[in-house]
Amino acid sequence: MKGMLLTASLLCLCAGVASAAQTTLTIESWRNDDIKIWRDTIIPAFEKANPDIHVVFSPSAPTEYNAVLDAKLKAGTAGDLITCRPFDKSLELYKAKQLISLNTLPGLQNFDAVAKAAWSTDDSKTTFCVPMASVxxxxxxxxxxxxxxxxxxxxxxxxxxxxxxxxxxxxxxxxxxxxxxxxxxxxxxxxxxxxxxxxxxxxxxxxxxxxxxxxxxxxxxxxxxxxxxxxxxxxxxxxxxxxxxxxxxxxxxxxxxxxxxxxxxxxxxxxxxxxxxxxxxxxxxxxxxxxxxxHPDIGMGINAASKNQAAAKTFLSWVASDAFAQIYANALPGFFPLANVKYTLKDPVAQEFVKWRTQCGKSFxxxxxxxxxxxxxxxxxxxxxxxxxxxxxxxxxxxxxxxxxxxxxxxxxxxxxx
Known part of the structure; x- marks a missing residue:
């Protein structure tokens, strides 16, 4: 009986340790219309491949996002992952040392210079957000x-x-x-x-x-x-x-x-x-x-004040992968992953749009x-x-x-x- 109680206690202790070891990442975003897609489709796919990381999608209203994010960053309460608007707003965050450089992130090589331009310094030497999608x-x-x-x-x-x-x-x-x-x-x-x-x-x-x-x-x-x-x-x-x-x-x-x-x-x-x-x-x-x-529409970077940067980099490397591209492109037809990876689209009109990338030059x-x-x-x-x-x-x-x-x-x- 004592042996059984000891075994049960050890199991409970191990479960507690495993639970404590799980890292929680919080995503800041303005896409509050995508809550269901993130919570029901995107996040479960990532967590299945990375059971030691739990992800919480916590968006603000689009018109309030910039002000809400700025306030959270100043107060030290912003999430680990920052959804990045293209160009100047995100560049300001990087210059203020609120976003980190992602130059060495595994997976960043999947993006060309045009894709990275919206989330890079003016001299193109540093990229601070992973390009997620364009329109x-x-x-x-x-x-x-x-x-x-x-x-x-x-x-x-x-x-x-x-x-x-x-x-x-x-x-x-x-x-x-x-x-x-x-x-x-x-x-x-x-x-x-x-x-x-x-x-x-x-x-x-x-x-x-x-x-x-x-x-x-x-x-x-x-x-x-x-x-x-x-x-x-x-x-x-x-x-x-x-x-x-x-x-x-x-x-x-x-x-x-x-x-x-x-x-x-x-x-x-x-x-x-x-x-x-x-x-x-x-x-x-x-x-x-x-x-x-x-045109680059949305990217994602890492809060420089995050205590979970290793886990955040794991998530962003996944965002740069074909697995993410496949999910995102079909969950949100018309928002096209910018990574040069293979994925298939179900919507025939979305297929037509993305086909032009192979037939025409591209700019923004x-x-x-x-x-x-x-x-x-x-x-x-x-x-x-x-x-x-x-x-x-x-x-x-x-x-x-x-x-x-x-x-x-x-x-x-x-x-x-x-």
């Missing part, structure tokens, strides 16, 4: 409408405009579903969608940073000229059409083409599961090779790295304003380009006098 720009279309009107997927600007003419002539569908009320769509799904092909992707984007390229010359002006051609094909009253209004219009089958980001795939799947959704890449302009806007939004560090004027906000005014007919392409360039040159040294 890709392009066009969604109603396959039923295209079949009905006998339209093929356009690959060139001429074919794109011809398709719009045919749709408009039919009178059955709005050719291009996008409004200008919120402004950002005009730049994000308009100018930044078709622009990278016009300005040769990374060559043009880096040219703006170095001062070799300007918004009112070359490919950047060409993109404004191309965007202006959309105006006759937008919905009646498009100036008052907000982003949710455009989503509703397209989901109801009232429009043929929707300038999009891949993040809208999941939205339309929910809004109208019967919509026969298709996608095509940004059309080419002139003889330029196609370039897609493969021209205003996001370095060029929007000034509060007023701000390059990103200027592009919203200029692109929406262009589509509203209150600015010509040259005037829109001149406005953006003048404001950038007013504060950014490499562009002064250009």
């Amino acid at each position: 890709i720009h392009g066009f969604l279309y109603d396959k039923k409408a295209f079949a009905e009107l006998g339209i093929s997927v356009p690959k060139t600007e001429a074919a794109f405009l011809a398709a719009l003419d045919k749709i408009k002539a039919s009178g059955k569908y709005v050719p291009l579903v996008m409004g200008t009320k919120d402004q950002w769509e005009s730049a994000t799904m308009g100018y930044q969608n078709i622009g990278p092909t016009a300005w040769s992707g990374e060559t043009g984007r880096k040219g703006l940073i170095s001062g070799k390229a300007q918004y009112n010359k070359g490919g950047f002006l060409t993109a404004f000229n191309s965007l202006a051609k959309w105006r006759p094909y937008l919905a009646p009253g498009y100036q008052a059409l907000a982003y949710p209004d455009a989503q509703n219009m397209f989901a109801q089958g009232r429009g043929a083409i929707y300038p999009a980001g891949s993040w809208d795939i999941g939205t339309f799947r929910q809004m109208n599961p019967t919509l026969d959704l298709g996608a095509f890449a940004p059309y080419t302009i002139g003889s330029n090779k196609c370039v897609i806007d493969d 939004r021209s205003s996001y790295q370095i060029l929007s560090r000034n509060a007023n004027p701000n390059n990103e906000n200027d592009l919203w304003n200029a692109s929406s005014q262009l589509l509203n007919g209150t600015l010509t392409p040259q005037a829109a380009a001149d406005m953006v360039q003048k404001n950038l040159a007013s504060w950014y040294a490499p562009q002064k006098g250009k």
Whole structure:
């Protein structure tokens, strides 16, 4: 009897030691819409492979995340893992020594320079967040409408405009579903969608940073000229059409083409599961090779004050793996892992978007790295304003380009006098 009690006591003691040995990691994030996916799918997969590490996903509201995170970091109560917004906000955290360098992290070699740019120092020498996913720009279309009107997927600007003419002539569908009320769509799904092909992707984007390229010359002006051609094909009253209004219009089958980001795939799947959704890449302009806007959206780094950095590195190495990519890409269709690893997508429209990575060059939004560090004027906000005014007919392409360039040159040294 005493032997049995002793054995039971030892078992309890061992269980207690095992429990105490388990490390708990807490993730800070703004993606509170992903709570169920993280808790039911992503975290269980990691914990199954790493039973000695327990992970807690603890998001804040997106609009409050920056302020909440800053307060927690100052108070020493922030989680071990910090979900990183792209570019300047995360760079500020690294410069403040609140994020650590991940240069030696196993798995970081799975990412190319474009993928790491949003979470690296300006000289590209230090990466401080693991790139998790990007969104890709392009066009969604109603396959039923295209079949009905006998339209093929356009690959060139001429074919794109011809398709719009045919749709408009039919009178059955709005050719291009996008409004200008919120402004950002005009730049994000308009100018930044078709622009990278016009300005040769990374060559043009880096040219703006170095001062070799300007918004009112070359490919950047060409993109404004191309965007202006959309105006006759937008919905009646498009100036008052907000982003949710455009989503509703397209989901109801009232429009043929929707300038999009891949993040809208999941939205339309929910809004109208019967919509026969298709996608095509940004059309080419002139003889330029196609370039897609493969825009970095979300990364993850390690809180410099974390006492569990070894476990946190284990988690981030897993985030850089094909196992994570497979789970994440299918749990959130339209958010594409940035790691150069093998994974398969179940959603056919998501498959179409990610296929463009092998067919086209890739870059990201021209205003996001370095060029929007000034509060007023701000390059990103200027592009919203200029692109929406262009589509509203209150600015010509040259005037829109001149406005953006003048404001950038007013504060950014490499562009002064250009």
